[in-house]
Amino acid sequence: MSTPAVEVQNLRKVYGSGHTEVVAVRDASLSIARGEVVGMLGPSGSGKSTILTAMALINLPTSGRITIDGTPVLDGPKALVDLRAFRRQHLGFVFQKANLIPFLTALENVQIALEVNDTSPREAKRRAMELLDYLDVGPRAHNLPVALSGGEQQRVAVARALANKPGLILADEPTAALDSQRGRQVMELFGKVAREQNAGVVVVTHDHRTLDVFDRILEMEDGGLIERPSSQTQSKP
Amino acid sequence: MNLAVRDIRHNAGRFIFTTLGIGLLLMVVLGMSGIYRGLIYEATLLVDRIGADLWIVQGGTRGPFAEMSRVSASLEDRARAVPGVASARRFVSHTIQREHRGKPLRIVVEGLSWPEDRGGWIPLIAGRGIERAHFEMIADASLGMALGERIELGKDVYEVVGLTRGLVGSSGDGLAFFTVSDAMAIQFDVLGETVRLEREARRERVAASDLGRMQPEFVERATGLSSGIPAFAKPQVSAVLVTLAPGADMDAVRTTFGNWPDITVYSTQQQKDLLLSGMVDKAKRQLGLFRVLLILISTIIIALIIYTLTLDKVRDIALLKLIGARNGVIIALILQQALLMGAVGYLIAWGLGRFAFPNFPRLVIIESADLLSLAVIVAGISTAASVLGIWKAMRVEPNTVLAA
Incomplete structure (x- = not known):
């Protein structure tokens, strides 16, 4: 059995203290395999973004353990590795907004993710171009983000997330700013990436029209994590 | 990839006007030392x-x-x-x-x-x-x-x-x-x-x-x-x-x-x-004080501009941190911008001074030592000016990028 892309055990996140204490996530556990696309649903404030940002190592939990690619990285709020270096090497991120750096071209936005991970500029450029071609935005490689459509920007963001061949890709409502057709294309892209790049993908979404893309669906409710029965997942096309 | 140059290229208009202003200030700094040298030259000319x-x-x-x-x-x-x-x-x-x-x-x-x-x-x-x-x-x-x-x-x-x-x-x-x-x-x-x-x-x-x-x-x-x-x-x-x-x-x-x-x-x-x-010594002190004031003003202006540019890039800096960029990448971005601003301002000061100083009513003498010392001063104030921006950048949390 291969190492899971991510394992979360008894994750708990509490904001504030005393009368203002809010439990955002209570004892959530999950395991996502490489090559698997998992959707995370739930109403606003249910804690799904909190668990995602905890897995992204940018929002430290109050307690619980997180293991990524077999490496224990967080024990409660205590970092067991250099979190920034770990993010650089093992994680990819896609957000509701593409969050491309406005003064870099599409190609450079992907290239920078490789260069910060010590890839030589020449190799980074080659690989970035390869990724943009793979995601069908190669012809727009030398355009600044402002000249790209929302869908194209999101594809570039996915290319950036894939740049360092991460074992885990975390996406926070990646289709919220897109129309249904482009939203579906992006979701299908995650499926393709998970299979072909052998990466685990966790997608936080409100978009119920694309649930068929997911291998599994987890639902957050009042800080707790429930796995939706497979019968509730729409059949894949 | 040089992020500083790309950011400047993207905000070329603002950079040009800002450095032009800094260049004019530095030209006055350069002129002050030139006027002082001119004073000494003129005062001792006849005696020599x-x-x-x-x-x-x-x-x-x-x-x-x-x-x-x-x-x-x-x-x-x-x-x-x-x-x-x-x-x-x-x-x-x-x-x-x-x-x-x-x-x-x-x-x-x-x-x-x-x-x-x-x-x-x-x-x-x-x-x-x-x-x-x-x-x-x-x-x-x-x-x-x-x-x-x-x-x-x-x-x-x-x-x-x-x-x-x-x-x-x-x-x-x-x-x-x-x-x-x-x-x-x-x-x-x-x-x-x-x-x-x-x-x-x-x-x-x-x-x-x-x-x-x-x-x-x-x-x-x-x-x-x-x-x-x-x-x-x-x-x-x-x-x-x-x-x-x-x-x-x-x-x-x-x-x-x-x-x-x-x-x-x-x-x-x-x-x-x-x-x-006698007379020249007082002028020297007067010009020296003006020089110090102008250098301080230049430092504050560069610092504020770099700080403003950093504020504009908070989300980009957060993103860089999120994707794992080392602090050195972010510090280099800000420091290089400050140094570039100082360097271009210095070149503008030198270039404009070459045309302007000969038309001043008093003799202005610019020596290589003045140009060299101003270059060192500009490098120093640019570095000092970037500290505020770097301080801000270092405080940016990677999850800022998630804020809508």
Whole structure:
């Protein structure tokens, strides 16, 4: 059995203290395999973004353990590795907004993710171009983000997330700013990436029209994590 | 990939205008040191060029450039008699202001001890030296006079027979060279009515004295020319310049002059030091303070601009942190922008200064050392200015990127 892309055990996140204490996530556990696309649903404030940002190592939990690619990285709020270096090497991120750096071209936005991970500029450029071609935005490689459509920007963001061949890709409502057709294309892209790049993908979404893309669906409710029965997942096309 | 250059390229307009402003400020900083050097050059120019070894001035004074100095013209002959002295010249220096072509014209009048000194040491750009005992002058080009032009000074008209360039006094006014007697005539020129009143007052004083009552011809002589009255001393000069004979012992000559109680003697270097420690020193401190203020202002401006640019990039910096960029990448982005801003501002200052400084009313001298020191200062203030931006960037949390 291969190492899971991510394992979360008894994750708990509490904001504030005393009368203002809010439990955002209570004892959530999950395991996502490489090559698997998992959707995370739930109403606003249910804690799904909190668990995602905890897995992204940018929002430290109050307690619980997180293991990524077999490496224990967080024990409660205590970092067991250099979190920034770990993010650089093992994680990819896609957000509701593409969050491309406005003064870099599409190609450079992907290239920078490789260069910060010590890839030589020449190799980074080659690989970035390869990724943009793979995601069908190669012809727009030398355009600044402002000249790209929302869908194209999101594809570039996915290319950036894939740049360092991460074992885990975390996406926070990646289709919220897109129309249904482009939203579906992006979701299908995650499926393709998970299979072909052998990466685990966790997608936080409100978009119920694309649930068929997911291998599994987890639902957050009042800080707790429930796995939706497979019968509730729409059949894949 | 150089993020700083790409960000600047993206915000080219803002960068250009900002660096232009910084460049103008740095040009003023550069100009301040240039003006100071110009002041020193102009102040010591005459002392350097005139070629004297010793300056004999009125006893107890600091010489004609520091204060009023009056010595007897006959001191020239006394000085010549001292062993080791090759030559002695009278020196007259004073500033006058006249109307010229409807504008005020300030002239530093210098007297040459003609015929020994015909101004051969003055670098001429046109014309010749002074060849006649009277009514000829050599003018600095900054006075705006043309060769052959005639100008009335006092009761006489002087012709410009030679032109020089870059010879100005410590106040920046152009020099004009005359024979000593002409320079003194210009200095002591008074209106006819003043002369008449002075002669009348003299006549009354003599007439009221025992001498006048006993010998009426004295009363008659009292109304004549001052130079015709033996009791009156000859008009005095500002200083006497001494040139030593080859191989003469300067200390021995100075010791001799030092024993004369009516005069004080200075070497050329001492005369220069007196000039620089007086008026020029205050100007130096004034310019130095302005320089410090301008450098501080430049630092604050660069710091605020870099801080603003950093604020504009908070999300980008957060993203860089999220994807794992090391702090060095982010620090380099901000520091390089500050250094680039400083470097381009410096080049603008240098370029603009080359065109602007020659048109300043006072001489501005920019030396390589000034350019080098400004480069070091700019590097320093750019680095210091980036600290605020770097501090802000280091405080940005990666999850800022998630904020809508």
